[in-house]
Amino acid sequence: xxxxxxxxxxxxxxxxxxxxxxxxxRRDLVDEVRGHIELALDAAGARDEVAVRNALERVGDPExxxxxxxxxxxxxxxxxxxxxxxxxxxxxxxxxxxxxxSPVILTLLTVAVVVLIALAAVPETRVPLALASLLIVPVAIxxxxxxxxxxxxxx
Amino acid sequence: MQHMDTSETRQPLTELRRGVLExxxxxxxxxxxxxxxxxxxxxxxxxxxxxxxxxxYPLLARLRRDGLVTTTWRESQAGPPRRYYRITxxxxxxxxxxxxxxxxxxxxxxxxxxSTSPRGDAR
Numbered sequence: 001x002x003x004x005x006x007x008x009x010x011x012x013x014x015x016x017x018x019x020x021x022x023x024x025x026r027r028d029l030v031d032e033v034r035g036h037i038e039l040a041l042d043a044a045g046a047r048d049e050v051a052v053r054n055a056l057e058r059v060g061d062p063e064x065x066x067x068x069x070x071x072x073x074x075x076x077x078x079x080x081x082x083x084x085x086x087x088x089x090x091x092x093x094x095x096x097x098x099x100x101x102s103p104v105i106l107t108l109l110t111v112a113v114v115v116l117i118a119l120a121a122v123p124e125t126r127v128p129l130a131l132a133s134l135l136i137v138p139v140a141i142x143x144x145x146x147x148x149x150x151x152x153x154x155x
Numbered sequence: 156m157q158h159m160d161t162s163e164t165r166q167p168l169t170e171l172r173r174g175v176l177e178x179x180x181x182x183x184x185x186x187x188x189x190x191x192x193x194x195x196x197x198x199x200x201x202x203x204x205x206x207x208x209x210x211x212y213p214l215l216a217r218l219r220r221d222g223l224v225t226t227t228w229r230e231s232q233a234g235p236p237r238r239y240y241r242i243t244x245x246x247x248x249x250x251x252x253x254x255x256x257x258x259x260x261x262x263x264x265x266x267x268x269x270s271t272s273p274r275g276d277a278r
Contacts (some may be wrong), residue, residue, distance in 0.1 A: 025216065032191065032212045035235065039192040042234070060207020069213035117189075 003052035007037055014062035021069055029069060033059065167243060172206060177214055177223075178257070179204050181242055181250040188241040191215060192221055221226060 005085075011034055040055040041047050073105045176198075183189060183197050195211055198204045205211060218224045223246035228236045242250070 027214055028216070032238075033209050035206065035237075036192055036195075036212075054231040056227035058207075059209040062209075064207050065213065068207075068210040069216070071215045145207065 001049055003049050006049065006052045010056050010062065014065065017062045017066040021066065025069070033065065077135065085137045158177060169206070176204060177218060178250055178253045179224060180214060180218065181246050183238050184242045184251060185247070188227070188239040191238050196239070265271040
């Protein structure tokens with residue numbers, strides 16, 4: 001295997017991995033990495049197989065570079081974001097927020113139910129038992145939603 | 156839990172590096188404009204800061220989009236033109252804020268790591 005062949009193969013692999021990126025950025029990234037490899041080989045003063053393998057190893061896996069691009073654009077700061085990445089991120093955020101808010105909401109609802117049932121038990125108050133039991137429905141729905149959202153997080 | 160522990164101890168600095176790299180990049184371009192390859196060389200000579208050199212490009216693209224750096228193409232004596240990166244006022248502000256936070260963070264970690272008594276002395 002010649003050094004140049006290794007570079008060609010590497011760039012083809014990068015190009016393939018970068019398919020998920022939006023077009024102008026994809027071309028830019030491939031050009032940048034190509035230029036980087038050229039400079040690295042110039043600095044090494046050799047283009048033989050060993051020199052190329054060492055240079056490519058320092059540059060890193062094409063998939064890793066593209067993944068870093070996805071991470072950078074997935075933060076919502078930019079226009080460009082790959083579909084798979086953003087949806088995965090959104091699901092993760094949803095699960096996290098559900099996990100954070102659910103104990104609070106659950107506690108409040110539980111307190112509300114207990115208070116209403118207690119009021120209904122006292123004869124002087126006009127709160128019907130039916131109203132109190134109605135509150136059990138949203139609690140059940142909430143519990144269902146929370147468990148449905150948590151499940152996908154388990155691999 | 157067990158699984159998480161092993162994967163984290165294998166690469167203890169990966170996450171840390173990821174979080175800190177952008178500020179190291181801003182520090183490198185703080186005083187003079189630099190092109191990416193040169194930047195990577197400076198970061199590498201400073202220490203084990205960049206793991207995969209290629210991942211600097213996604214980072215630089217993001218810094219540019221966020222307005223923390225600006226770029227200019229310049230001719231080079233040898234080879235194709237190079238894209239030079241320069242810090243913006245916003246970038247400088249972000250770097251200053253991080254530098255302040257970092258000192259406190261570093262001292263806190265150092266304090267814990269260095270003051271904790273060696274294994275066995277705790278009980």
